[in-house]
Amino acid sequence: ENAAIQRGVHPKDWTFSNIKVMKEQFKRWGILYDWSKEIASCTPEYYKWNQWLFLRMHEKGLAYKKKAPVNWCPSCRTVLANEQVVEGACERCGTEVVQRDLEQWFFRITDYADRLLDGLDGLTGWPEKVKVMQRNWIGRSEGAEIDFPVPSVGEKLTVFTTRPDTVHGATFLVLAPEHPLVPRLIAGHPDREDLEAWIEGVRNTPRIQREGESTPKEGRDTGAVAMNPATGEEIPIWIANYVLPDYGTGAIMAVPAHDSRDLAFARQEGLPVRLVYHLDEDTDPASLTEPILHEGTIRNAPPFDGLVDGPETIRRFISWLEENGWGRGKVTYRLRDWLISRQRYWGTPIPIVYCETCGTVPVPDAQLPVELPYDVEFTGREGNPLSRSKEFVETKCPKCGGPARRETDTMDTFVDSSWYYLRYLSPRDSNRIFDPELAKKWMSVDQYIGGIEHAILHLLYARFICKMLYDFGFVTVEEPFLNLFNQGMITRFSEKSGRIEKMSKSRGNTVSPDELIAEMGADTERVYTLFIGPPEKEAEWSDEAVSGAYRFLQRVWRMLERLPEAPPTAPADAELERERHAAIQRVTSSMERFSFNTAVAALMELSNALGRALEEKTASRLRCEETFDTLVRLLHPMAPHITEELWERRGYTEGLLESSWPEFDEAKLRRARIHLVVQVDGKLRDRVEVDADADEKEIRASVLESPKVREHLAGRDVAKYVLVPGRLMNLVTRRSS
RNA sequence: GCGAAAGUGGCGGAAUUGGUAUACGCGCUAGACUUAGGAUCUAGUCCCGAGAGAUCGGGUUGGGGGUUCGAGUCCCCCCUUUCGCACCA
Numbered sequence: 001e002n003a004a005i006q007r008g009v010h011p012k013d014w015t016f017s018n019i020k021v022m023k024e025q026f027k028r029w030g031i032l033y034d035w036s037k038e039i040a041s042c043t044p045e046y047y048k049w050n051q052w053l054f055l056r057m058h059e060k061g062l063a064y065k066k067k068a069p070v071n072w073c074p075s076c077r078t079v080l081a082n083e084q085v086v087e088g089a090c091e092r093c094g095t096e097v098v099q100r101d102l103e104q105w106f107f108r109i110t111d112y113a114d115r116l117l118d119g120l121d122g123l124t125g126w127p128e129k130v131k132v133m134q135r136n137w138i139g140r141s142e143g144a145e146i147d148f149p150v151p152s153v154g155e156k157l158t159v160f161t162t163r164p165d166t167v168h169g170a171t172f173l174v175l176a177p178e179h180p181l182v183p184r185l186i187a188g189h190p191d192r193e194d195l196e197a198w199i200e201g202v203r204n205t206p207r208i209q210r211e212g213e214s215t216p217k218e219g220r221d222t223g224a225v226a227m228n229p230a231t232g233e234e235i236p237i238w239i240a241n242y243v244l245p246d247y248g249t250g251a252i253m254a255v256p257a258h259d260s261r262d263l264a265f266a267r268q269e270g271l272p273v274r275l276v277y278h279l280d281e282d283t284d285p286a287s288l289t290e291p292i293l294h295e296g297t298i299r300n301a302p303p304f305d306g307l308v309d310g311p312e313t314i315r316r317f318i319s320w321l322e323e324n325g326w327g328r329g330k331v332t333y334r335l336r337d338w339l340i341s342r343q344r345y346w347g348t349p350i351p352i353v354y355c356e357t358c359g360t361v362p363v364p365d366a367q368l369p370v371e372l373p374y375d376v377e378f379t380g381r382e383g384n385p386l387s388r389s390k391e392f393v394e395t396k397c398p399k400c401g402g403p404a405r406r407e408t409d410t411m412d413t414f415v416d417s418s419w420y421y422l423r424y425l426s427p428r429d430s431n432r433i434f435d436p437e438l439a440k441k442w443m444s445v446d447q448y449i450g451g452i453e454h455a456i457l458h459l460l461y462a463r464f465i466c467k468m469l470y471d472f473g474f475v476t477v478e479e480p481f482l483n484l485f486n487q488g489m490i491t492r493f494s495e496k497s498g499r500i501e502k503m504s505k506s507r508g509n510t511v512s513p514d515e516l517i518a519e520m521g522a523d524t525e526r527v528y529t530l531f532i533g534p535p536e537k538e539a540e541w542s543d544e545a546v547s548g549a550y551r552f553l554q555r556v557w558r559m560l561e562r563l564p565e566a567p568p569t570a571p572a573d574a575e576l577e578r579e580r581h582a583a584i585q586r587v588t589s590s591m592e593r594f595s596f597n598t599a600v601a602a603l604m605e606l607s608n609a610l611g612r613a614l615e616e617k618t619a620s621r622l623r624c625e626e627t628f629d630t631l632v633r634l635l636h637p638m639a640p641h642i643t644e645e646l647w648e649r650r651g652y653t654e655g656l657l658e659s660s661w662p663e664f665d666e667a668k669l670r671r672a673r674i675h676l677v678v679q680v681d682g683k684l685r686d687r688v689e690v691d692a693d694a695d696e697k698e699i700r701a702s703v704l705e706s707p708k709v710r711e712h713l714a715g716r717d718v719a720k721y722v723l724v725p726g727r728l729m730n731l732v733t734r735r736s737s
Numbered sequence: 738g739c740g741a742a743a744g745u746g747g748c749g750g751a752a753u754u755g756g757u758a759u760a761c762g763c764g765c766u767a768g769a770c771u772u773a774g775g776a777u778c779u780a781g782u783c784c785c786g787a788g789a790g791a792u793c794g795g796g797u798u799g800g801g802g803g804u805u806c807g808a809g810u811c812c813c814c815c816c817u818u819u820c821g822c823a824c825c826a
Contacts, residue, residue: 129741129821136740136822143826161826174826211824242824252826262826334825452820531762533749538819545749547775548762554777589753598751601761608761677757682807684757722806724756732806 001346002076002093004667005378011346012374015042030520030640039427041416046423047348048369050415053361053465054351056472062108063340065360069178069246070339072100074106077382078343081412083137083335083457088207091457096206105409106337107349110471111463113138113333115478116463125483130455137456139334140220144318146253146327148226150237153184157226157237160332163258165309165317167230170253171266174219177202178245185224195220203243210241217242217265228253229326230301240265256291256321269306273695276301277309279350307644330452338461340412345376345385347410355397364398370406384408410717417458418465421445421480439475448481451489458570459484485594488538500540511541523639530596530638542717549600553642556607556631559608560646562614563624577668579609580627584664587634600638606631625650630662677728678703680712696723703729 002687010611019040026033039046047737050282057063071080079102084091109116117138120131143162149266150157157173189195198220202210219240228235242261243252256266256273266273273285277296298307301589304320307313321327341350352364363370376385386392387408397404419558425438450458459481466480494501494509501507516525528549533539583606590599613619619627629650636643636656647656670692676699676737678686686708690699700721703709709731716733723729 130770132741133821139825141825154815163826215824240824242826244825247825254826259826261826264824332825455821531749537743537750540749542749542763545763551777552762558777593753595753597749598761600794606759675757677808679756687757720806722756724807727756728807729757730806 001344001378004346005380010374010378011043015346016040028517029513029526037424037427039420039423041413041420042346043358044369044371045430046420047416049419049423050348050411051351051363052365052433053367053419054411054415055252055365055368057107057468058362062111062468063105064108065103065105067101067103068106068434069099070102070104071097072102073097076344079339081339081414083338083460084412088209090658099207104339104341106305106339107464110333110335112391112467113335115142116335116460119463119467119479123482123484126481126486127486130452130459130484130486133455134460137335137460141332141334141406143314143330143332144321144327145249145330146229146321148228148235148253150185150224152188152224153181155181157251158249159180159251160252160330163314164321165298165304165307165314166255166258166276167228167253169257169270169274170228170230170235171274172235172254173226173255173483174240174243174252174265175222175237175250175256176243176245176250176428177239177241179239179250182222182239185222189223195222197721199239205241211244214240217261217268219265219269221269229321229324236271237270238271246336247334257288258291258293260291260293260697263288274463275299322728332499334620338412338464340415342407342412343384344406344410345372345378347413349386349392350407350409350411352407353395353397354402354407355400355402357402358397358399361397361399361404367398384410386410391611402459414422414458414461418461419469419635421462421474422469436474443475444477444479445481447483447485448477449485449487452486455486485536487535488533490532490539492541500737503541511543516546520546520550521553521641523553524644527553527600527638531599531600534597535594540731543634552604552607553602553639555611556635557642557646559607559610559614559628563628563716565617566614566619566621567617568621570613570620570623572613573620573623576609576613576619576623576627579606581664582629583634584630584662585669588661588664591637596638603635603638606664632656633659633662644655674726676703676726678706678709678730679728679730680709681733682730683712685709685712692726696721699723699729703731707724 001011004011007014009017023035028211041047041050054063071082071085072078073080073090073093074645075093076090079100080090080097080588085097089096109121117135117140120126120134123131143160144164145181146161146164146167147156147158149155157175159173161167175185182199186192202218215286217240219238219242222237223240224237225234226237227233238254242265243250252262254262254265254271255276256263256271257275258277263273265271275283275288275292276298277283277292278299279292279296283292294309296309297302304313304316307316309501318327318329319438322329349369349372351370353361353363355361372386372387375391376389378385393405395406396402397405419433422434422439425442426432426435429435449602462480466475467478470478471473490501490503491500492509492511493499494507495510496544501509503510513525524546528546530540531549532545586602587599590596590602606627610624610631613624613627629647630647632643633651633656636647640657644656652659673689674692674694675687676690677684686706687703688706690702694702713731713733715736717736718731719734720732721729722732
């Protein structure tokens with residue numbers, strides 16, 4: 001939408017013209033898709049089902065609206081989900097994100113936190129890295145909530161801790177400046193205005209800066225006190241910048257003796273330190289410089305004296321807190337609900353109507369899709385263009401028929417992409433979101449390929465929606481993608497920055513596919529891209545190296561004309577035949593492992609072998625032709641254009657795409673006589689030629705005949721013969737007695 | 738700081754299971770054909786030493802140790818790089 005506004009084009013026209021251009025590029029590259037199954041998520045035929053899904057979620061309370069502090073990108077002029085904020089900046093445009101209090105629509109992904117976490121264990125076909133990233137993002141942590149009564153306001157302050165077993169050592173509480181109880185706690189503070197100004201200052205500090213590692217800890221005493229339920233003592237309540245408002249309860253109990261951050265803060269502010277776990281020697285809390293973590297024995301905390309640090313001790317504390325009504329066991333997550341509202345035009349309208357009498361009313365299924373109006377004014381000003389469209393906003397309440405206005409927020413585009421793979425099953429079905437019978441037959445997706453940038457965005461959302469569809473009974477599997485492959489990025493030197501960077505239009509370091517195709521052909525680009533390196537690794541584009549792929553294809557092309565030069569009969573036929581079978585084996589297994597760079601290398605070797613045979617006239621014409629045909633067939637997936645042409649010129653009428661993949665014969669890979677490497681004490685000394693089926697006795701005999709081996713055996717006896725069949729023989733020696 | 742992955746020629750990279758390290762390509766060097774060549778072909782190209790030479794000897798997969806007849810590959814320690822997370826209580 002922003003790109004379209006910049007160019008003075010309607011987003012719809014911009015999108016469809018891009019689709020047209022990219023389809024043409026795909027076709028020029030010879031990329032094969034079943035275009036009859038093509039879908040575009042921005043068409044009403046597709047987004048109708050986003051709306052339908054939203055309504056099912058709304059019915060079950062999984063889609064809801066709430067007022068909350070949210071991430072706002074000033075450049076995109078919309079709110080963003082937590083997942084779309086990377087290091088404090090907008091994932092799309094890099095602009096620093098600010099916080100705003102707004103009423104927004106959310107998907108209740110947190111209901112699925114445990115299942116999203118547990119499901120990862122079964123995904124053996126996923127890179128460990130992606131699973132770790134998702135685990136960290138979900139951020140499950142077990143502990144307890146503990147209530148600290150605050151007499152001055154007549155309420156309890158609840159904190160979350162993973163270490164309820166250290167509650168006796170809590171010598172003060174710390175609140176985030178955003179904590180709702182703060183205004184009442186500081187109401188009677190002598191320097192209230194000063195304190196409020198400081199709080200306001202912290203709240204207005206950008207998150208990225210406030211949470212930076214070099215940011216010093218800063219805090220203020222509220223003057224209010226709370227009672228530690230474990231000890232009955234009154235402890236001060238502080239406010240500090242290092243306590244996060246949106247994790248746990250936004251309040252912590254500080255246990256300086258057993259937490260490094262609390263200890264640092266206590267030392268800085270001169271707050272007391274109290275030991276729960278003691279080491280063998282008498283530790284003076286006043287001189288403690290490092291917190292005692294995961295060691296020691298409890299003292300002075302009856303009835304727990306003598307217990308040692310561990311999960312069992314923690315469980316006993318939780319039961320004790322629960323029995324006394326002071327707290328309860330609690331699991332906390334870092335994961336937040338998915339904010340799906342966007343204040344943009346170009347998205348799926350949220351199918352909700354606001355009626356003066358009936359309130360929030362979902363649009364009935366029969367009225368779907370709620371279509372985007374085309375005729376909308378794009379001014380580039382703040383506010384959704386949709387909200388300025390009378391035609392769209394003004395409607396009738398589906399319940400009472402009275403005047404009502406439509407919700408103008410549209411859905412995050414990640415909603416579209418979280419289930420699109422299911423739509424491929426029945427892309428034209430106008431009655432259902434997808435065919436559950438086909439889903440049962442085809443799901444899960446066997447192989448998914450995508451960049452690492454989707455590790456916790458698309459892939460988490462798609463897993464969530466799949467689990468939800470499972471609960472709705474629409475799919476029979478809980479995980480959408482069995483195997484995940486993360487391809488690496490292509491990088492290239494950027495004139496702009498003088499560095500090697502990810503290839504992208506905005507960095508101005510792209511290679512124009514059209515120019516390259518015009519100059520060296522689509523097949524050159526394809527072969528080079530495959531040959532550049534392992535596909536999971538990042539790779540630097542090299543204009544010089546492209547010519548290697550070009551030369552290779554040229555050589556193959558010219559070889560066709562050289563075939564008639566081969567003699568009718570020749571002595572080394574078996575050798576070329578062996579090379580042919582070896583190539584089939586290597587290319588096939590390389591392709592199966594996604595090791596395309598070695599598949600290309602194997603083809604180059606076969607081409608070199610055939611070239612040598614033609615040059616030296618060591619193979620018969622029939623053999624050379626057969627080898628050439630195999631080369632063409634193996635090369636076909638990588639270079640479809642040139643190989644189809646060669647295939648036709650070879651006189652075949654059936655297209656290569658229809659012909660079967662070559663098979664290799666294990667027996668043809670064996671040689672009658674083999675070169676055996678001979679080592680003496682692990683050092684390579686000679687190679688001897690022996691019959692492939694020679695027994696160890698014969699091999700020993702020929703090895704001992706080698707003059708080089710004899711030379712190295714001078715003055716030594718052979719203690720042991722190690723034979724690796726088909727590969728080598730190692731003679732282990734000792735000095736002659 | 739925590740977690741993960743990875744370190745192999747001038748460069749991109751090979752080496753499914755412990756068994757000839759450096760395949761294949763780029764680049765470079767020399768030569769051929771050429772008015773010319775960013776075209777094509779041929780030969781060479783890890784390092785050190787000896788030799789006119791084919792060759793011969795030694796060394797080498799970030800560093801150090803270990804297991805093994807044998808280690809780029811397995812184990813331990815260290816170094817470096819990249820990525821992810823990072824005041825998550």
